[in-house]
Amino acid sequence: MSASTLTTQATVDIPDTGLHGPDSEWAEEVRALARKRDAVILAHNYQVPEVQDVADHVGDSLALSRIAASSDASTIVFCGVHFMAETAKILAPEKTVLIPDERAGCSLADSITADQLREWKAEHPGAVVVSYVNTTAAVKAETDICCTSSNAVEVVDSIPREKEVLFLPDQFLGAHVRRELGRENMQVWAGECHVHAGISGTQLTAQAEADPDAELFVHPECGCATSALYLAGTGAVPADRVKILSTGGMLDAARATGAKSVLVATEIGMLHQLRKAAPDVDFRAVNERASCTYMKMITPEALLRSVRDGTDEVHVAPELAERGRAAVQRMIEIGQPGGGGE
Template identity: 80%
Template sequence: MTLQAQDLVPFGGVDADAAWAEEVRRLARERDAVLLAHNYQLPEIQEVADHTGDSLALSRIAAASDASTIVFCGVHFMAETAKILAPGKTVLIPDARAGCSLADSITGEQLRAWKAEHPGAVVVSYVNTTAEVKAETDICCTSSNAVDVVASIPADREVLFCPDQFLGAHVRRETGRENLHVWAGECHVHAGINGPELAERAAADPDADLFIHPECGCATSALYLAGEGAVPADKVKILSTGDMLKAARSTSARSVLVATEVGMLHQLRKAAPEIDFRAVNDRASCRYMKMITPAALLRALREGRDEVHVDADTAARARASVQRMIEIGQPGGGE
């Protein structure tokens, strides 16, 4: 779903004022729709939504909701996951051009070829993947349960882990598993949060906690800093977005440096307004997430655009890989 930058001109011309919010909620009632917003969305989209969270948590809310329509304010694979878990509901994404560099880093065809090179291997895919990839997957995982999912697989079985190389490196580090093969994919936003800028920010605020998403290019650097004593080990926390919110409510730190997409700061500041949350990289903004503008949301509700479809066979196979993950244990945060 990822398009070239010149194709990504967001729908505009609408101010997110009180009248807009009232109209959004009125249209949602008319359409019998529940509004879901990912943690990386614009603050005004998060504020108008019925529920905010990570993609898996929101998809499970979608499946349990009585609403006949799901409006998923996030990127395309997230709306697909909602459709997989709620096949009888209408799922709308306010702008179908909102793709994902990580989900696009492996296709179903590429995964089938990789499997053919490793017959008998167990495929573990991050939930940040397309429906087609999930359909070729044995077990899905989230960033918070990836280690448990891989550890549940017999030690003598090869594992193919995709698509995120940084999360894969984290899993290999935690499990010590040598027969874990990792696909070389990445989220362009998280990969751009690098070790040197993390070290510089941490040195400038030595008392700050470090909340590091495992998709980040700086996750290994954070653990290195802790190992070298440059940062106290108890300050370094490798966390999914959902687990960041839990940690925000329990930390005793007065300041927290956050290495993930900057939209997450809105929910963190709401959860613990007394703490100074700052981005490790202020430029870590996903242009695909920000395609979901106030104008795009109005368009979806007024016109029923853009509806998300997943063919029944693909959805059934993809649903099975998600259900196997849930059976292993609490999936925690989706990303």
């Protein structure tokens, strides 16, 4: 089996809770309730600005999970999607992990199941399984080593070249790794993030032509990553202006850039942190509609409800957690993924 049936984005009705809106009073109440619950609030870079600004820590999924594991707080409130909260629970099984809305899923994580992975492994006996951290706990339990977008090349390169590699689930990140390493014995699962896949090469090319002096920050999950490299290869855009980066890598590049404008190909929530990191730079989304409904389910109202009422708690079966933990810990040992993961 070389492909999966891709999961499309669900339409979810989010109820009006009647709770406070995202103002200073709301922020003070959230922080006070978090202190009362002995909770640390973690927010992914793709969250709405109000949630990012009230959080104790903002970052990529792995960096936040590592913070969860090392925090002295007894409760983790993870403002992200479900696989991220699961990863935090895997790394910190003794802590209570809450996600403000348990319906916040992920089309990429849903693009392969544990059963599908077991079938794929059976077709390639002896292959080493490398799973992107954007996977469920059940898939991580069937994995030899996880990776982030920032250390995927290093992780695969650490595997003896004579060993076949099964890389999952993101086909665009897998193609990027295979291209970087020239590794022919690497099989890539045909999964994708519906948001990143929807950022097209046509959109990127048109914007790059309209602003030829702009730098391009492109997440490797994007369908336009190949187009970005093509623009660099043909000289349409200077090669040093095209950067294939994880979200953490984008922040590092933003602080270092000398460009006046940057075109950003990833989920639009990332713009908030980029603008804070380099307020004098004009950051613009390649696709302004690249917004993840699942990420945006973590509303200010949902966060308030979570710290007030303890909703929704995340559980991972101990046996799955133990097996998945081994794959995540192997990832952490390779490179420095904490600041530049998903």
